[in-house]
Amino acid sequence: MTEATLPKLTKKDFESNQEVRWCPGCGDYSILAQMQKTLPELGIPREKIVFISGIGCSSRFPYYMETYGMHSIHGRAPTVATGLKLANPELSVWVITGDGDGLSIGGNHLIHILRRNMDVNIVLFNNQIYGLTKGQYSPTSRLGHKTKSSPLGTIDQPLNPLSVALAAEATFVARSIDVETRHLSEVLLRAAQHRGTSFVEVFQNCNIFNDGAWRHLTDPEQKKQNLLRLEHGKPLVFGPDNSKGIRLNGLTPEVVELGNGVSESDLLVHDESRPDASAAYLLTRMTYPAYPVPIGVFRCLETLTYEDALTGQLKQALQERGVGDLDKLFRSADLWTVSESNGKS
Amino acid sequence: MIETKPQELAFEELDSVIIRFSGDSGDGMQLTGTQFTNTSAVLGNDISTFPDFPAEIRAPAGTLAGVSGFQVNLANSDVFTPGDAPNVLVAMNPAALAANLADLEPGGILILNTDAFQAKNLKKAHFEGNPLEDGTLSKYNVISVPISTLNKAALADLTELSNKEVERTKNFFALGLTYFMYDRPLDTTLQWISHKFKNPVIAEANTRALKAGWNYGDTTEAFQHRYRIRPAQLPPGTxxxxxxxxxxxxxxxxxxxxxxxxxxxxxxxxxxxxxxxxxxxxxxxxxxxxxxxxxxxxxxxxxxxxxxxxxxxxxxxxxxxxxxxxxxxxxxxxxxxxxxxxxxxxxxxxxxxxxxxxxxxxxxxxxxxxxxxxxxxxxxxxxxxxxxLPRIVVKHPTEREGFQPYRREEETLARPWAIPGTPGLEHRIGGLGKAPLTGNVSYKPEDHLKMVTDRAEKVARLADAIEDQPVFGPSSGDLLVVGWGSTFGAIRTAVQQAQAAGLSVASTHIRYLNPFPHNLEGVLRSYKKILVPEMNMGQLAFLLRGRFGLDIISYPKVLGRPFTIGEIRTRIHEILAQGRKP
Missing domain, CATH: 3.40.50.970 (Thiamin diphosphate (ThDP)-binding fold, Pyr/PP domains)
Structure with a gap:
């Protein structure tokens, strides 16, 4: 059977028979549903899709997907994904991680898969807390956050996942929110279609240990003031009736009201395909409450993937040197022969 | 040249010789030792080598911390170790002499680069006086050679080279000299030089240094003898x-x-x-x-x-x-x-x-x-x-009917190696406790017990797939020497020597440490005493005691250096002497 004759898969085809064990009301349910809804759009047969995760609430994700999957160890999903992708570049490989898994132990592994530009899709669920271990602060917890492990408030500067990704030379960087289901679905689709490492941060609500961490972006009234939807080629507008925008003042973005001599042509125009990552970086630095928070695709740049570069090297080596020959390899040293009759000949 | 050449030196036949090349980390001693070894191997000698170098790439020049050594044992019969005490020590500076002299056998040949024996270097090596002059070396056969000076003279017209580059080739002078002493041809190294150095001047410099070393041996009267070691009788083959x-x-x-x-x-x-x-x-x-x-x-x-x-x-x-x-x-x-x-x-x-x-x-x-x-x-x-070579049989299932990620094969208890990309076999694996067959997450007591015992049994059953534990020497007796890993050569040779001295001793070397071969316990129980030399504080001894409840004599060594044959042979004699009635 060729792929063309395959019946189109549905969301149901991607639901495994395992009981989902996240807390009722967890943002993870929505991300799972959007993933299961989006995958049929890709036209990739189930057996060619693999989900790899590390440790944490989000990392239970692979168990619930009717695809191949591996629930590995803390922070190491990018490493496992790299090995798998090299063993079989045909596979569509997804890494599911969280702010704890991906940015604490996994910080090192994350930056290296990004700089290599493996053709793998990474989805980082950011709820700013360690949920599975019951509420300790994470690498993205806001400064001063009081948690079980920071009773007087955190004193360490949080990491901004998208800034980290850009600094690690990520070629696709995007952000969405668990409850923005249509937007999330579109972003996941874009991530899947990108050749190279796709890094998607999803703001996800932990309703047990950090409820409302993203309320300023999910509450219908508040989000009107605080959410900025990035669109390629369009000026940065937000606010009720798109009445506000972002203008550059030197290297600093500033919020402006449209009208009174300020028009859309004065605003910063989003270009996700710029080879230089500085503009995208600037967007990642826009944080609440000083700025509206952008969601959407920050950067999308097609460059050589690691597996293509490797395949290319192997091909060239084969062309230039021919297929490896074990006997030749064994004999690639100074040799001597001992004959039957008189020892050394 | 021909006219001034002294009388042809007589060749002395040797069964084996142990040579240690020693100098500063930057002196190229590893390279020199490797070249000497390659040439000797191609000549058909049996060889065994031991490189010993510091972790620092270039410790301060001339210091004891920077000494790098390479020992080679070459023989006309089987050798299993690089040898205990070197018969010949090549020391390129005072630090190399200080670090290695204690190992050289009495009467051994000592080739010294006298140019390096300056006050500054002597001090770095913690010598109070100059060992060349104060009698420290009286019990050795010292061959003093101003290697740096002679080498410099040989390369004098290669004006493109800096002093540093000239100095860097002096190891090849030493190599050439030892080639002369032990009657080794230059071609293996000459070929290596021509492959290695793309710069023709550098290649020429190394070639000249090598030949100058050989010619120095040939034209001076520093030596009483040259030595020959005939090829070893190894089994036919390449x-x-x-x-x-x-x-x-x-x-x-x-x-x-x-x-x-x-x-x-x-x-x-x-x-x-x-x-x-x-x-x-x-x-x-x-x-x-x-x-x-x-x-x-x-x-x-x-x-x-x-x-x-x-x-x-x-x-x-x-x-x-x-x-x-x-x-x-x-x-x-x-x-x-x-x-x-x-x-x-x-x-x-x-x-x-x-x-x-x-x-x-x-x-x-x-x-x-x-x-x-x-x-x-x-x-x-x-x-x-x-x-x-035997093929390694790899099976990836494709049949959907009855597939379960943790359904075990009856004989080996292996689970199927189903790989992503195989239609219909989609499954999830992970680090959490799991149910038998499906591999689904499970924390049930009986599931955990089953998975733990199955995994243990699976490893234990590998004993069915490995060879029986072989024994060197009599199948029972007073003492069994048990080793594992790199101690093989020292143990085998020491036991050989003890057997030749009439002792009731055998050795066995465990290559399969988990699981142990089925017959290992029987082997161990066939001897009155068991000695386990190992380069740790008694880890295999601990395992054997725990596993078989046997009384084990542990012989630990943690000096960062392998066992010598002599150490083990001495221990064997001590143990068997204790058992004997006075």
Whole structure:
């Protein structure tokens, strides 16, 4: 059977028979549903899709997907994904991680898969807390956050996942929110279609240990003031009736009201395909409450993937040197022969 | 030249000679030793080598910390070790002399680069006076050669070269001189020079240095003798020299090739690749969490530990066998892993293939314990024909009917190696406790017990797939010397010598450390006493006591250096003398 004759898969085809064990009301349910809804759009047969995760609430994700999957160890999903992708570049490989898994132990592994530009899709669920271990602060917890492990408030500067990704030379960087289901679905689709490492941060609500961490972006009234939807080629507008925008003042973005001599042509125009990552970086630095928070695709740049570069090297080596020959390899040293009759000949 | 040449020197036939080249880290002693070894191997001698160098790439010149040595034992018969005490010591500076003199046999030949014996260098080597003049060396056969001066003169017209570049070739002068003494041809090294140095002036400089060393031996009257060591009677075949690290690498590539697979790690093993990783102790410690994941995922791979002195960063370039218990027990939970230990450099090739065979057979990670001594030392290797090597059979299921990710094969208890990309076999694996057959997450008491016992039994059953424990010497007697890993040569030779002295002693070398061969206990119980020499504080002895409840005499050594034959032979004599009535 060729792929063309395959019946189109549905969301149901991607639901495994395992009981989902996240807390009722967890943002993870929505991300799972959007993933299961989006995958049929890709036209990739189930057996060619693999989900790899590390440790944490989000990392239970692979168990619930009717695809191949591996629930590995803390922070190491990018490493496992790299090995798998090299063993079989045909596979569509997804890494599911969280702010704890991906940015604490996994910080090192994350930056290296990004700089290599493996053709793998990474989805980082950011709820700013360690949920599975019951509420300790994470690498993205806001400064001063009081948690079980920071009773007087955190004193360490949080990491901004998208800034980290850009600094690690990520070629696709995007952000969405668990409850923005249509937007999330579109972003996941874009991530899947990108050749190279796709890094998607999803703001996800932990309703047990950090409820409302993203309320300023999910509450219908508040989000009107605080959410900025990035669109390629369009000026940065937000606010009720798109009445506000972002203008550059030197290297600093500033919020402006449209009208009174300020028009859309004065605003910063989003270009996700710029080879230089500085503009995208600037967007990642826009944080609440000083700025509206952008969601959407920050950067999308097609460059050589690691597996293509490797395949290319192997091909060239084969062309230039021919297929490896074990006997030749064994004999690639100074040799001597001992004959039957008189020892050394 | 011909006219001034002194009378032809007489050749003295030797059965074997042990030479140690020693100098500063930057003096090229590893290269010199390797060249001498290659030339001797090609000449047909049996060889065994021991490189011994500091972890610092270039410690301060002239200091004891910077001394780098390379010992080679060459013989006309089988040799199993680089030898205990060198017969010849080449010392390029006072520090090299100070660090090695105690090892040189009395009356041994001492070749010294007298140019380096300046006050500054003597002080760095902590000499009070000048050993060339104060009688320190009176019991040795000292050959004083102003190597730097002579070498400089030989290269005088190569004006393109800096003083530093000229000085850097002096090791080849020393090499040429030893080639003359031991009647070795120059061609192997000359060929190497022409391949190695793209710059024709550098190539010419090294060539000249080498020939100048030879000619110095030929034209001076420094020597009373030249020596010859006839080729050894090795089994017929084509040979090359191989170090343990080279043999392991060749073995890994061969295994991957024989199975038609590329090499990578856990993710790659999930994808169906032949996975392997190699490190020394601290690196393995770092990887142990991932190794335990591989164990519970039941994916095949080979994990190589080239052991060194520890704990922590320890002695990066010095040998030890102190990771055995880490390999056995150094993971959380009940987590048995098969452990193999090659015993000679060429055995590393064999055991790399064995490791893959067992890993694939039982779907498990397999440890291979090498060590710094085994990894860096070399011996002749009879090259196999690739077509004669056993294939490694790899099966990836495709049949949907009855597929379960953890359905075990009856004989081996291996689970199926179903790989992503196979239609209909989609499944999830992970580090959590799991139910038998499905592999679904389960914390049920009976499921946990079943998975723990199945994994243990799976490893235990590998004993059905390995050879019986062989014994060297009588099948019962007063003493059995038990070793593992790189101590093979010293133990075998010491036992040989003790047997020749009429003692009732045998040896056995354990290459399969987990599981042990079925007959091992029977072998151990056939002797009155058991001696276990190992380069740790008694780790195998601990295992044998615990496993078999036997009384074991442990012989630990943690000096960052291998056992000498003499040490083990002496211990054998001591133990057997204790048992005898006065």
């Amino acid at each position: 040979y090359r020299k191989v170090t343990g690290n080279e043999a392991l690498s060749l073995g890994l590539v061969t295994a991957a090739r024989l199975a038609g697979k590329p090499l990578f790690l856990i993710g790659a093993a999930f994808g169906g690749a032949m996975a392997a990783t190699a490190s020394s102790g601290p690196g393995l410690e770092l990887k142990m969490e991932a190794i335990n994941l591989a164990l519970v995922l039941e994916l095949p791979m080979v994990i190589i530990d080239v052991q060194r002195g520890g704990p922590s960063t320890g002695l990066p370039t010095k040998t030890e066998q102190s990771d055995l218990l880490m390999a056995y027990f150094g993971r959380n939970g009940e987590s048995p892993i098969p452990i193999l230990a090659p015993c000679t450099p060429s055995d590393c090739f064999t055991m790399a293939l064995e490791a893959f065979r067992l890993a694939v057979r039982s779907m498990t990670p397999v440890f291979v314990l090498s060590d710094g001594y085994l990894g860096n030392s070399s011996e002749p290797w009879k090259i196999p024909e690739a077509s004669s």
